[in-house]
Amino acid sequence: MSKVATRFAPSPTGPLHIGGVRTALFNWLYSKNQNGNFFLRIEDTDKERSKEEYRKQIINSLEWIGINFDGEEYVQSKKIDDHIKVAHELLKKGNAYKCYCSSEEIEEQKKRAKQKKIPYIYDRKWREKKETDAPKDIKPVIRFKSKIDGTSILKDLVQGDVEIENNTIEDFVILRNDGTPTYNLSAAVDDHQMNMSHIIRGDDHKINTFKQIQIYQAMEWEIPSFAHIPLIHTIDGKKLSKRDKASTLDDYSKIGIMPDALRNYLLRLGWSYKDKEIFTIEESIKYFNLEGIGKSPSKLDMSRILSMNEHYIKNMNENDLFDQLIEYCNKFKKEIKTDKEDKIRKSLSFLKNKAKTLEDIFINGQYIIADEVIFNQDDIKLIDERAKKVINDFKVQFEKIDQPSREILEPVINGLIKSNNTNFKGVGQPLRIVLTGSKFGPGIYDIILSLGKKEVQKRLDTKIA
């Protein structure tokens, strides 16, 4: 058997959405699992809608989530001549013919079919007509001569055997009247030339597959294996599209979802391996297979994405988390000053406990990151005379401490609890508010130690309410 080769073939007509990312992921994983290669093919033959910025965005997205392709990026538009050559070859071999119907004529037929509520299918008018009957003023398209009799069976690696009557597949256009190839031709030729062994793509391509297989057969090419994976649906059960919000990778990265978490989520969306939920990249390559792909479409679930991200935040290496956090803040929030970096790094161990996203860490860490304490107006109201006295008492004691540590602070706090005749909350809450601006936050010792002596003193001087 020849070496496994898969590809991801997006068209750069919009931002890549996570359905596409999952398709890319499955192709990539399958090839890596089989020790094969994974290629990227940019299908940019729609000159009107293809945009360079989208091409870049697609490549960046794949890189962000950790999918790397082998070899050179394959650009479909550069291969158009090959596609046209095949069209003419099919014509010569009698597997295709020129159709002189005007687009108006076709439109008219479609409209009529719609009115009568019967399915439209091109009537194969020019299939057997003689070229000499051709009208002079019309540039023909080239149509593929599809099978009319019998049925075809697609042995799909995910869906099983799919049988279809050949006459439901029309004589599709392979070359437009401007001489350019259409999708089914280009895709078939490219996949053949790229030596694809497995075509893994969305369910929505299933009918195309029947068309493309006929091209392979006519050209006597080896037919690759196909696997049509179920689509990802939105919460209301419709195919995910680029227009849906929260559908592109950027939508997730900007709220602080990390690539590994999203990768893991996408992997488990429509694929499973026993009861295993968490997969490192290495594990996903090791365990990925086509048998594990389910047949039914699955819905996107934000709370699941969040909890996956939370899992990664809590379990990943803290240095890596720090790096990702800084990168995230610099890109989407504000640049973290170098003098704050160290404080943040030290505080990660407790800041991450309250976070589902990098954004959460950023927000929870505001009391460190921001130069000025931002006070929650409601919480300030909790600072009454008693609280002020506690704060003041603490200030006096704190000034005597050279090197704050938990061991030194603990007796101080306990002493204040006693002398003020209160409980821990009576001391902790006012201090937390004056130091961070909010009654919610990390433990009081964590706050003090993360800020450092100088900063704590500065904040204790703050006049509130």
Added chain:
RNA sequence: GGUCCCUUCGUCUAUCGGUUAGGACACAUGGUUUUCAUCCAUGAAAGAGGGGUUCGAUUCCCCUAGGGACCGCCA
């Protein structure tokens, strides 16, 4: 409308004829805790409906219902 596909807790899923139908997320309750969280424990929660086949069906077959995809000289 035609063709094709799908159907297990709210969601993602396990089960490859015999299980108290399992796990994860979310949810609820309780515990730990200096707040919010984290963490731990517990709980509620599913085989669309109807026929077969079988000693036995969530699992195999058929029908119905519901959902989805495709039906471009887009990709």
